[in-house]
Structure formats: C-alpha cells, structure tokens
Amino acid sequence: xxxxxxxxxxxxxxxxxxxxxxxxxxxxxxxxxxxxxxxxxxxxxxxxxxxxxxxxxxxxxxxxxxxxxxxxxxxxxxxxxxxxxxxxxxxxxxxxxxxxxxxxxxxxxxxxxxxxxxxxxxxxxxxxxxxxxxxxxxxxxxxxxxxxxxxxxxxxxxxxxxxxxxxxxxxxxxxxxxxxxxxxxxxxxxxxxxxxxxxxxxxxxxxxxxxxxxxxxxxxxxxxxxxxxxxxxxxxxxxxxxxxxxxxxxxxxxxxxxxxxxxxxxxxxxxxxxxxxxxxxxxxx
Amino acid sequence: xxxxxxxxxxxxxxxxxxxxxxxxxxxxxxxxxxxxxxxxxxxxxxxxxxxxxxxxxxxxxxxxxxxxxxxxxxxxxxxxxxxxxxxxxxxxxxxxxxxxxxxxxxxxxxxxxxxxxxxxxxxxxxxxxxxxxxxxxxxxxxxxxxxxxxxxxxxxxxxxxxxxxxxxxxxxxxxxxxxxxxxxxxxxxxxxxxxxxxxxxxxxxxxxxxxxxxxxxxxxxxxxxxxxxxxxxxxxxxxxxxxxxxxxxxxxxxxxxxxxxxxxxxxxxxxxxxxxxxxxxxxxxxxxxxxxxxxxxxxxxxxxxxxxxxx
Numbered sequence: 001x002x003x004x005x006x007x008x009x010x011x012x013x014x015x016x017x018x019x020x021x022x023x024x025x026x027x028x029x030x031x032x033x034x035x036x037x038x039x040x041x042x043x044x045x046x047x048x049x050x051x052x053x054x055x056x057x058x059x060x061x062x063x064x065x066x067x068x069x070x071x072x073x074x075x076x077x078x079x080x081x082x083x084x085x086x087x088x089x090x091x092x093x094x095x096x097x098x099x100x101x102x103x104x105x106x107x108x109x110x111x112x113x114x115x116x117x118x119x120x121x122x123x124x125x126x127x128x129x130x131x132x133x134x135x136x137x138x139x140x141x142x143x144x145x146x147x148x149x150x151x152x153x154x155x156x157x158x159x160x161x162x163x164x165x166x167x168x169x170x171x172x173x174x175x176x177x178x179x180x181x182x183x184x185x186x187x188x189x190x191x192x193x194x195x196x197x198x199x200x201x202x203x204x205x206x207x208x209x210x211x212x213x214x215x216x217x218x219x220x221x222x223x224x225x226x227x228x229x230x231x232x233x234x235x236x237x238x239x240x241x242x243x244x245x246x247x248x249x250x251x252x253x254x255x256x257x258x259x260x261x262x263x264x265x266x267x268x269x270x271x272x273x274x275x276x277x278x279x280x281x282x283x284x285x
Numbered sequence: 286x287x288x289x290x291x292x293x294x295x296x297x298x299x300x301x302x303x304x305x306x307x308x309x310x311x312x313x314x315x316x317x318x319x320x321x322x323x324x325x326x327x328x329x330x331x332x333x334x335x336x337x338x339x340x341x342x343x344x345x346x347x348x349x350x351x352x353x354x355x356x357x358x359x360x361x362x363x364x365x366x367x368x369x370x371x372x373x374x375x376x377x378x379x380x381x382x383x384x385x386x387x388x389x390x391x392x393x394x395x396x397x398x399x400x401x402x403x404x405x406x407x408x409x410x411x412x413x414x415x416x417x418x419x420x421x422x423x424x425x426x427x428x429x430x431x432x433x434x435x436x437x438x439x440x441x442x443x444x445x446x447x448x449x450x451x452x453x454x455x456x457x458x459x460x461x462x463x464x465x466x467x468x469x470x471x472x473x474x475x476x477x478x479x480x481x482x483x484x485x486x487x488x489x490x491x492x493x494x495x496x497x498x499x500x501x502x503x504x505x506x507x508x509x510x511x512x513x514x515x516x517x518x519x520x521x522x523x524x525x526x527x528x529x530x531x532x533x534x535x536x537x538x539x540x541x542x543x544x545x546x547x548x549x550x551x552x553x554x555x556x557x558x559x560x561x562x563x564x565x566x567x568x569x570x571x572x573x574x575x576x577x578x579x580x581x582x583x584x585x586x587x588x589x590x591x592x593x594x595x596x
Binding site: 021027029031033036105111117124127128130131132134157158163236253255278 | 311312318321322326330331333334337340393397399400402408410411414417419422424428434469480530532537540554558561562571574577578
C-alpha cells in the first residue's frame with residue numbers, strides 16, 4: 001500500500017517507472033477511500049452506543065454490538081428483511097425462467113410473427129414505470145392485490161431487458177447441439193432446459209444478480225402498494241424511520257448497515273462474476 | 286407454467302399431435318412457450334400504458350367514476366407554477382448530474398484501467414456504492430449533512446475554521462446536496478461500463494499511434510474517445526433517464542417535507558407520487574406521467590441524434 005511497494009509493482013508491469021503513475025495510483029486510492037467514507041461511517045456509527053454518537057471518530061472508542069441485538073430483536077426489522085428476501089428471490093427466479101424462455105424462443109424458433117413479438121416486448125422498454133403505477137394501483141385494488149407479496153412482485157415477473165439480454169446470448173448457441181438433441185428425441189422444453197440453458201450460464205448469472213439487486217433495493221412501487229408496516233420491504237421500512245419522534249442515529253445506521261451487509265457479502269464472494277455481469281449486460285443490453 | 290402447457294399438448298392429443306409436421310410442431314411449441322409471457326406483457330405493460338393515456342383525459346379521483354374532461358388536466362398542469370418549478374428542478378438534476386457523473390467516471394475508469402497494483406481492491410472501493418440501497422444511504426448522507434455536533438461535514442468545516450453550511454435545510458444547497466448522493470450512488474456502475482468499453486479497444490491501435498509518434502493527449506482525443514463512443518452514448522442516455530426519473534434519494538433525504546424545503550428539490554416523479562397517492566388526484570397525476578414519458582422520449586431521441594451526428 002506504500003509508495004515503495006507500488007513502485008516495485010509498477011516496475012514489474014511496465015517498461016519504466018514513471019512518477020505520473022504513482023501519483024495517479026495515489027489519487028485513485030484516496031478517491032476510493034473518499035467514495036466509501038459514507039459506508040465506513042455507517043458501520044462505525046452502528047457500533048457506537050447512544051452516548052458515543054456525537055464522538056465522530058471513525059474507530060469507535062468502545063465498539064458494541066448492542067444496536068444490532070436491539071434492531072434484530074425488535075422483530076419489525078427482521079420481518080422487513082424476510083419480506084425483501086422473499087420478494088427479490090421470487091422475482092429473480094421468475095425472470096431467470098421466463099426471460100430466458102422467451103429469449104430462447106425468439107432466438108431459436110422460426111415462426112410467423114416472431115419479429116413482431118420481439119419488437120412489441122422491446123418497445124415496453126420505452127415506457128417508464130412511473131406511467132404504469134397508477135393503472136397497476138387500480139388493478140391491484142380491484143383484484144385485492146394491495147398490501148400483499150404478489151402485489152409487490154407482479155409488475156417485475158418478466159422484463160424486456162432480461163428477455164433482450166437472453167436472446168442475444170442464445171443466438172450464440174450453435175444450432176447443431178439443439179438439432180442433435182432433437183434427433184435423440186428430446187422434446188423442445190427439455191432441449192431448452194437441459195441443453196441450451198447450461199450453455200448461457202454467465203448470462204443467467206448476470207441476469208440473476210441484476211434482478212435480485214434491482215428488487216432488493218426497489219422503492220417506488222413497494223412504497224405505493226404496501227400499506228401495513230408488517231408487509232414493508234426493507235427500503236420502505238428504513239424510510240419509515242423518519243416519521244418516528246426523535247431520530248436515533250445509531251439505530252438507523254444499524255438498520256442501514258443490516259440492509260447493506262447481505263449485498264456486500266454477495267459482492268465479496270462473487271466479485272468477478274458481478275463485475276463481468278455488469279460489463280456483459282452493459283455492452284449487450 | 287408455459288412449459289406445462291407446452292408439455293400437455295403432445296401428451297393430451299397424441300393422435301392429432303403425431304400428424305403434424307416437424308415444422309408445425311415447432312411452431313406450436315414456440316407459441317406455447319410465449320403464451321403466458323404474452324398475457325403478461327399485454328396485461329401488465331400494454332393495457333396499463335393505454336389506460337394511463339386514457340386516465341390523463343379524465344378527472345378520476347378514486348371516489349367517483351372517471352369522466353372524460355379532454356385536455357383539462359394538461360391545461361391545469363401547464364398553468365401550475367409548481368409544475369414549472371418541478372420541471373426546472375428535474376432538468377437541473379439532469380443538466381448538472383449527467384455531465385459531472387460521466388466526466389468523473391470516465392477519468393476514474395481511464396486511470397483505473399492502467400493500474401495493476403491492487404486493481405481489484407481499488408475497483409471495489411468505487412463499485413461498492415452501486416450495491417447499496419438508496420433508502421439506507423439517504424440516512425447516512427443526511428447524517429453527514431447535519432449541523433454540528435452530529436454532522437460529519439460541518440464538523441470537518443469547523444475543524445478547519447470554515448463557516449457552517451445548512452445543506453439540506455437551505456433552498457439553495459438542498460438540491461446540490463441530494464445530487465451529490467445520486468452521483469455517488471451511480472458512479473460505480475458507470476466506471477465499470479467505461480472500463481469494459483476501454484478494454485474492448487484493440488491494443489494494436491495504441492501501438493500504431495505510438496509508432497506514429499502521437500502523444501498521450503492526442504491518443505486520447507483521436508483514438509480512445511472516438512472508439513469509446515458507443516459506450517459513451519449508452520451511458521449518456523442511461524444516466525440522463527436516471528436523473529430525469531430521480532425519486533428515491535430525494536424522497537428519503539427530505540422525508541419530513543418531501544421535495545422541500547419549499548419544493549426546491551422536488552423532481553417530477555415526486556410530484557406524480559404526491560398527486561396520485563397523497564391527493565388521490567389520479568387523472569391529474571396520469572397527465573403528469575404522460576408528460577414525464579414525453580420528456581424521457583424527447584431527451585433520449587435528441588441525445589441519440591446529436592451523438593450520432595458527430596461521427
């Protein structure tokens with residue numbers, strides 16, 4: 001991490017050591033530290049007791065896990081956490097299934113109307129969610145979906161983005177493999193599920209990561225459709241802290257930390273996958 | 286579920302099914318796969334879109350049935366001073382947020398791409414904010430913007446003997462303060478996409494340029510930036526749409542008076558939210574969503590057109 005160490009590393013990788021590179025590295029490193037300062041303060045404050053909150057040192061003088069115990073034993077928070085987990089997981093499974101089924105069909109089947117179906121699905125990308133929430137709200141109130149898991153989930157069960165992404169990837173699957181399976185007498189569903197799907201796993205994991213993250217952090221529609229606190233998702237629950245009488249910063253930071261920790265763990269475990277997934281989705285999508 | 290429907294047809298009508306040609310069978314399979322998704326896209330995407338347009342011409346307010354009132358909602362909206370303030374706020378987010386975040390993320394990506402030492406670690410530092418929840422991070426930033434003794438930024442200002450700032454409590458500073466949060470949250474994604482674009486440029490181009498004796502700056506201007514254009518266009522449009530639809534950060538950083546102080550931070554989506562779900566003025570809110578849709582469409586088309594022209 002020191003300048004000396006970076007010099008050695010740079011020397012090994014480039015033909016000559018240039019002071020410009022060391023300065024660039026140092027600036028990037030400092031910029032990175034500034035970028036994560038909010039996260040550091042969030043964790044730091046969550047480890048402080050109520051009396052220590054006004055002591056703004058980054059390393060708590062007497063770190064304690066009391067806040068975590070209090071927030072988790074409250075029950076409400078755990079409930080929101082489970083709600084978010086159920087909703088985000090279900091929507092992700094649905095997207096991985098349906099987006100790839102539709103993407104595969106549009107990529108690998110020949111039939112009249114294929115292009116029309118593709119254009120129709122793609123055109124929904126232009127419609128902003130905000131325009132649909134009022135009709136969705138009306139639909140949910142008529143069908144009794146308000147304040148339910150299904151109400152939160154139904155708008156996102158399939159997405160045009162995911163379908164487009166999967167179509168792009170299924171087009172790279174050679175037809176020979178599918179034909180060979182057909183000769184072996186496999187039905188079309190089995191060919192898709194057993195032969196084609198395993199060939200696009202990088203795209204599937206990118207889609208899964210994106211969908212999960214998007215739904216884990218989703219705020220606008222859950223805020224509208226959910227009314228009773230026990231059905232809140234984690235973001236809506238965190239937002240509702242505001243209406244409570246006095247702001248207890250250490251508790252709020254603990255809640256924020258608990259909402260962030262799962263995605264951080266997933267990121268640390270799957271860092272390469274996620275970065276590659278973002279690149280894939282960004283370039284192809 | 287589409288799969289079950291697809292599997293039943295061969296099993297259920299074995300005799301009839303066997304008489305179809307292989308080609309016909311495949312067409313039937315395809316429509317079987319598409320059946321449920323078509324129902325979904327028609328019911329959850331297309332029908333609501335048409336309905337939103339229709340509602341924008343009515344006075345529907347949840348209580349009485351909707352009556353057609355023509356363009357009245359639009360006339361009311363364009364005569365509403367609040368709309369024009371919200372319109373100005375929304376475009377301020379766009380016009381400052383998009384260039385600042387793109388320049389920042391390009392500069393970081395450009396240098397990060399050349400860094401070998403601890404590359405993954407530094408990249409992770411910049412990428413982490415992308416994985417956070419706006420509702421959670423809004424609290425952290427509100428904490429930062431507090432007055433002393435709690436606010437981290439004001440505390441630092443005090444330490445250096447600089448004047449205290451009101452941030453979220455000020456009509457001038459609240460919007461920029463929220464914008465910083467929004468830029469911060471989106472930076473990691475843009476950096477990763479820029480880096481992917483930079484990696485896609487073949488190194489032979491750079492080698493050829495160096496042999497021709499081009500300097501670093503000339504290489505950047507004549508090779509890197511032109512070849513990076515598809516990436517840049519994608520990010521300009523993506524980031525613009527994001528700023529035009531900003532909501533989470535604003536709502537969560539001003540929860541006591543959403544869009545305040547004095548509506549100076551209120552974007553269009555927040556106005557839509559309040560018109561629809563605080564005032565239940567659904568017809569009027571629908572008209573606002575149609576205006577948002579039009580703005581998004583026009584801005585994206587202009588950007589695609591302008592950026593295409595320059596090649």
